[in-house]
Amino acid sequence: EDIPVITIDGPTASGKGTLTDEVAKALGYHVLDSGALYRVTGLAASRAGIDLDDGEAVAALVPTLELRFQDGQALLDGEDVSADLRLEATGLMASQVGAHPAVRRALHQLQLDFRQLPGLVADGRDMGTAIFPAAPLKVFLTASAATRAERRHKQLISKGLSANIEGLRADLEARDARDKGRSASPLQAAADAIELDNSAQTIEQSRDLVLSWWRDRR
Numbered sequence: 001e002d003i004p005v006i007t008i009d010g011p012t013a014s015g016k017g018t019l020t021d022e023v024a025k026a027l028g029y030h031v032l033d034s035g036a037l038y039r040v041t042g043l044a045a046s047r048a049g050i051d052l053d054d055g056e057a058v059a060a061l062v063p064t065l066e067l068r069f070q071d072g073q074a075l076l077d078g079e080d081v082s083a084d085l086r087l088e089a090t091g092l093m094a095s096q097v098g099a100h101p102a103v104r105r106a107l108h109q110l111q112l113d114f115r116q117l118p119g120l121v122a123d124g125r126d127m128g129t130a131i132f133p134a135a136p137l138k139v140f141l142t143a144s145a146a147t148r149a150e151r152r153h154k155q156l157i158s159k160g161l162s163a164n165i166e167g168l169r170a171d172l173e174a175r176d177a178r179d180k181g182r183s184a185s186p187l188q189a190a191a192d193a194i195e196l197d198n199s200a201q202t203i204e205q206s207r208d209l210v211l212s213w214w215r216d217r218r
């Protein structure tokens with residue numbers, strides 16, 4: 001029970017994933033990318049022809065999924081679905097299935113299982129509010145919508161994909177509105193979270209700030 005956890009929550013494309021990886025690497029901790037669990041669930045349900053608005057049906061699928069995360073790959077029933085998981089269409093499916101309390105309950109224990117020695121950095125929307133409410137360090141990471149759209153744009157361009165910044169920004173804002181507006185574990189900062197706006201920061205600056213907060217707490 002004394003395994004340390006740092007939670008990093010925040011809106012879409014705020015840089016949570018990168019910051020989580022960097023902090024975990026510096027401390028030698030494990031990583032929980034909880035968004036990937038919602039993405040896999042949305043993808044699997046959609047492939048199975050399940051109505052994503054049917055929370056009970058999607059939740060019933062969860063225990064039947066054979067999931068593995070290794071070496072930066074996500075395996076669903078043995079198939080590498082990493083590329084599919086990153087698609088914005090899959091992010092939308094994740095947001096749709098994540099709105100159901102039954103789905104959130106079905107994924108709860110799976111997330112707790114990632115808490116292993118020597119420690120965990122957990123990335124998501126409700127890590128500090130619902131999954132690890134007793135975590136000694138909770139970060140709520142934000143960045144302006146313009147910054148987030150620009151970063152997402154660069155990411156896509158670097159992969160040789162084309163994208164339109166205005167469209168990306170509209171997609172991000174629509175997904176955030178859904179995540180904030182739902183009644184089940186909405187996206188919100190925990191009362192004891194430290195808010196970090198990283199719009200004007202490099203990843204190294206954000207990482208070092210979080211590491212200094214962590215040192216202060218230990």
Ligand code: C5P
Nearest residue numbers: 034035036038094095098124125126179
């Ligand atoms: O972080 P990522 O973009 O991968 O998350 C995809 C979607 O999964 C989010 O928009 C959100 O709806 C859902 N999600 C969630 N709770 C989490 C992580 C992700 O509801 N802890």
